[in-house]
Amino acid sequence: MLQPGFSVTVSEHAAYLLTCPAMDYLWTPWRYAYVSSTEKTAGCVFCDAPQEKDDAKVLIVHRGKHCFVILNAYPYTPGHVMIVPYAHLDELRRLPVEAAQEMMALSQLMESVLRELYHPDGINLGMNIGKAAGAGIAGHIHMHVLPRWVADANFVSVIGETRVLPETLEVTWGRMREAMK
Numbered sequence: 001m002l003q004p005g006f007s008v009t010v011s012e013h014a015a016y017l018l019t020c021p022a023m024d025y026l027w028t029p030w031r032y033a034y035v036s037s038t039e040k041t042a043g044c045v046f047c048d049a050p051q052e053k054d055d056a057k058v059l060i061v062h063r064g065k066h067c068f069v070i071l072n073a074y075p076y077t078p079g080h081v082m083i084v085p086y087a088h089l090d091e092l093r094r095l096p097v098e099a100a101q102e103m104m105a106l107s108q109l110m111e112s113v114l115r116e117l118y119h120p121d122g123i124n125l126g127m128n129i130g131k132a133a134g135a136g137i138a139g140h141i142h143m144h145v146l147p148r149w150v151a152d153a154n155f156v157s158v159i160g161e162t163r164v165l166p167e168t169l170e171v172t173w174g175r176m177r178e179a180m181k
Contacts, residue, residue, distance in 0.1 A: 046070075046084045046140040059169060061176040066099035067106055069180075071173055072144070076124075078167050079114050080146035081176070083107055090139050092129060103143055110145040113179045120147030 049058040050068055059071035061081065072080040083106045085099045095103070111123050124146050128134040167175075 044088055044140050045137060046142060047088050049084075050086060055177075056170070056173055059173055061173060062106070062180045064102050064106060066096070066102045069106055069110060069176075071169055071176070072146075073169065075146070075169075075172075077120075077146050077148060077152060078172055079118050079120075079176070080144065081110055081114075083110065083143040083145065085141065088140050090130070090141065092127065092141055095141065107143055107145055109180075113176060114145065114147045117175055117179055118147040121150045122148045124148050 049060060049070060050063070052058045052060075055061070055063070059073060060068050061071060062069040066087075067083050067085045069081050069083050072082055083103050085095055085103060087095070087099060089095055092100070107125055111125070114120060114123060124144065127141060127143050128136075129138075129141060131138040
């Protein structure tokens, strides 16, 4: 059932859309603006961020020799960081050994920082390499490190496409920066 004010346009391609009668569908047309804009973004956010001198402005919490640690601007949980090599590379296998070692050392450090600051039940650590694998920024590899709690993916996140975060990015940045000293 459509909400008042919504309409459906059926094209010649609709005949090829097969739906499963046992599954409900949640259509999110407002997400099209985000999805379609990602293709048109000029430059690389991970290449641009380290050029900024004000780390707080770009949410960089640590700068290493080969990699930097930056808060995810669209976090799944408070404390969601990414470890990013300065080199613009789209495949992990192309990352020089020194940078890969620093990336792993920073991942270990961030696990410790997150455990100390947030007392999570677990830690997610991982990479999505390539658009098909789910990378939001497919051209520049990066490691996600984020704290997780039992049942932190609730109705609001799963159905409402809304994250409930108990602190602002600025507060998270300050706490992380202090813990990294």
